[in-house]
Every structure is written in structure tokens, then in C-alpha cells.
Amino acid sequence: MLRIVVLNPKGGSGKTTLATGLAAMYAARGLRTVLMDFDPQGSSMRWLEKRPPERPAVAGIAAYTRNLAVTRSFQLRIPPGTDRVIVDTPAALEPLKFHEHVRDADVVLVPVLPSDIDIHACSRCIGHLLIEGKVKRRENRLGVVATRVKPNTIIFRTLMKFLDQLQIPVITTLRDAQCYVHAAEMGLGVHDMKPEPVRPELTQWEMLYDWIESRVPSTEADPAPLERSQGS
Ligand SMILES: Nc1ncnc2c1ncn2[C@@H]1O[C@H](COP(=O)(O)OP(=O)(O)OP(=O)(O)O)[C@@H](O)[C@H]1O
Ligand SMILES: [Mg+2]
Numbered sequence: 001m002l003r004i005v006v007l008n009p010k011g012g013s014g015k016t017t018l019a020t021g022l023a024a025m026y027a028a029r030g031l032r033t034v035l036m037d038f039d040p041q042g043s044s045m046r047w048l049e050k051r052p053p054e055r056p057a058v059a060g061i062a063a064y065t066r067n068l069a070v071t072r073s074f075q076l077r078i079p080p081g082t083d084r085v086i087v088d089t090p091a092a093l094e095p096l097k098f099h100e101h102v103r104d105a106d107v108v109l110v111p112v113l114p115s116d117i118d119i120h121a122c123s124r125c126i127g128h129l130l131i132e133g134k135v136k137r138r139e140n141r142l143g144v145v146a147t148r149v150k151p152n153t154i155i156f157r158t159l160m161k162f163l164d165q166l167q168i169p170v171i172t173t174l175r176d177a178q179c180y181v182h183a184a185e186m187g188l189g190v191h192d193m194k195p196e197p198v199r200p201e202l203t204q205w206e207m208l209y210d211w212i213e214s215r216v217p218s219t220e221a222d223p224a225p226l227e228r229s230q231g232s
Contacts, residue, residue: 001078001082001083001084001085002083002084002085002106002107002212002215002216003084003085003087003104003105003106003107004022004084004085004086004087004105004106004107004109004212005087005089005101005102005105005107005108005109006018006019006022006086006087006088006089006109006110006111007089007093007098007101007102007108007109007110007125007129008110008111008112008121008122008125009091009092009093009094009095009121009125010091010112010117010118010121010122010125011091011092012091012113013111013112013113013118013121013122013147014111014112014113014145014147014148014174015039015088015089015091015111016039016043016044016047016088016184017111017147017174017180017183017184018109018111018145018147018174019035019044019086019087019088020035020044020047020048020088020183020184020189021174021180021183021189021190021191021205022084022086022189022208023035023044023058023086023189024055024056024058024183024188024189024190024191024192025189025190025191025205025209026083026084026086027055027056027057027058027191028056028189028191028192030056031083031084032059032079032081032082032083032084033057033058033059033082033083033084033085033086034058034059034060034061034078034079034082034084034085034086035047035048035058035059035060035061035086035088036060036061036063036085036086036087036088037060037061037062037063037064037088038063038064038087038088038089038090038101039064039088039089039090039091040064040090041090042062042064043088044060044088045060045062047184047187048060048187049187050185050186050187051187051188052186052187052188055187055188055192056192059079059082061077061078063087064090087101087105089101095128095131095132095133096132098128098129098132098133099132099133099134101133102129102133102134102135103134105141106141106215107141107143107212107215108129108133108135108141108142108143109143109144109145109171109208110122110125110126110129110142110143110144110145110168111144111145111146111147112144112145112146112147112159112163113146113147113148114146114148114149114150114153114155114156114158114159115155116155116158119158119159119162122144122162123162123166126142126144126166126168129142137167137168140169140215141215142168142169143168143169143170143171143211144163144166144168144169144170144171145170145171145172145173145174145208146159146160146163146170146172146173146174147173147174148174148175148176149173149174149175149176150175150176151173151175169211171207171208171211171212172204172205172207172208172211173204174201174204174205175200175201175204177198177201179193179197179198179201190202190205191205
């Protein structure tokens with residue numbers, strides 16, 4: 001089992017979009033996927049409620065209903081045989097709580113928008129993950145996802161330059177695209193959509209998939225190829 005935590009205390013940085021998108025991607029690949037929501041707003045759980053039953057199944061755990069101490073025993077509620085656990089975290093998460101959220105994580109993803117405010121917030125978030133969160137650079141489990149990107153803009157170039165200086169890998173960039181707004185409304189991910197119109201998006205998610213999966217011990221079985229389980 002691989003545990004992927006999506007974290008950035010900056011509100012509206014794209015955490016839920018990334019977490020639900022990952023859940024849809026893994027489900028489309030035929031992996032047994034659990035989406036765990038620590039945000040009291042319950043956005044990921046709402047997405048799950050809207051998810052059409054004919055789409056590949058994602059199991060949900062509304063972790064925000066318990067405190068973290070209790071939540072550790074919650075691990076027992078992760079269905080046996082689960083392959084991937086995706087964790088969505090709330091806005092304004094205090095740095096002192098970072099460690100509790102990331103200590104069991106195989107992968108920690110920080111989504112960041114190309115905006116001046118978000119760039120500064122991201123810098124603080126990475127700093128807190130390294131110090132309070134006790135994530136070590138050499139563990140190579142921390143990555144950034146640039147999101148809501150408009151390519152060929154100055155602010156996007158500024159973001160990429162900033163991320164380069166941080167020396168934390170930028171795993172992929174997700175475009176600012178209407179399909180994500182549509183996906184949020186419908187309980188879908190881009191992997192549930194007709195592939196042709198979202199081909200550029202699928203390529204961007206593929207990079208994320210490859211990076212995450214390169215962290216999996218090689219003994220795990222190879223999941224089903226993507227196209228086979230894709231919806232229409
Ligand atoms: N790549 C994208 N393209 C277009 N819209 C996007 C993209 N990513 C996220 N959004 C939109 O941006 C808004 C904020 O995204 P999201 O809810 O994922 O952020 P969040 O970090 O989970 O917010 P919160 O901190 O409130 O939990 C949503 O309306 C979402 O649909
Ligand atoms: Mg959210």
C-alpha cells in the first residue's frame with residue numbers, strides 16, 4: 001500500500017482537485033483506492049458522493065470527524081487489500097500538525113498556484129515540512145505540483161524559477177482548464193473523461209503517476225494499463 005498525502009495550508013491551492021484526481025486516476029488503473037479527507041469542509045467526501053456509481057470505485061474515509069490521535073486506529077478501517085490511500089488535508093493546517101499528517105506518507109505532494117501570494121505560501125509550507133514535518137530531502141518523497149498553470153505567462157516562469165531554487169522536484173504542471181471545474185462538479189477525474197479532449201492533461205498526470213510509482217517497491221504487481229479501464 002502506498003500513502004500519498006496532499007498538503008498545503010494555503011486555501012484554494014488545488015489540494016482537493018489533486019487528491020480527487022489522483023483517486024480517479026488510480027481507480028481508472030484498477031487499483032483499490034481509498035480517499036481520506038481530513039478537511040472539515042469535507043470537499044473530497046462531497047466529490048465522492050457525486051461520483052457516478054458506474055465509474056471505477058473509490059472508497060472514502062471522512063477522517064475529519066475524528067481527531068488525529070483516534071485517527072491512527074482508523075488505519076484499521078482502511079479496507080484490507082487497499083493499494084493506494086490518497087489523503088486530502090485542510091487549509092490553514094498548523095505547521096505543528098504537519099508531522100502527524102506526513103509521518104506515514106510515502107509521498108507528500110504540495111500543489112502550488114502561479115501567483116505571488118501562493119509562491120510565498122509555498123515557500124513557507126516547504127520550510128515547515130522540512131522542519132516541523134521532519135521530511136528529509138534525501139528521502140525523496142516530497143514533490144511539488146504546479147497547478148492552474150497558464151503556460152507562457154510571466155508569473156508561471158517566476159513560479160518555475162522559484163521552485164528551481166527550492167531544490168524540491170516539480171513533478172508535473174497541471175493546466176488551468178475547465179475540465180477540472182467540470183470534474184469537481186461531477187465527482188470525476190480527467191481519467192473518467194473521453195481521452196481525446198483531455199489528452200494534454202492525461203500526459204501531465206502520467207508524469208505524476210510515473211514519479212509516484214517509482215517509489216513503489218518493485219515486488220508490487222504492475223497495475224492494468226490506463227487506456228483499458230478508461231471511461232467514455
Ligand atoms: N488545474 C485547474 N484548472 C482550473 N481550475 C482549478 C484547477 N485546480 C483547481 N481548480 C479550481 O480551483 C478551486 C480551488 O481548488 P481546490 O478546491 O482543489 O483547492 P483546495 O486547496 O482544496 O482548497 P481548500 O484550501 O479550500 O481546501 C476550485 O474551484 C477548483 O475547481
Ligand atoms: Mg480542499
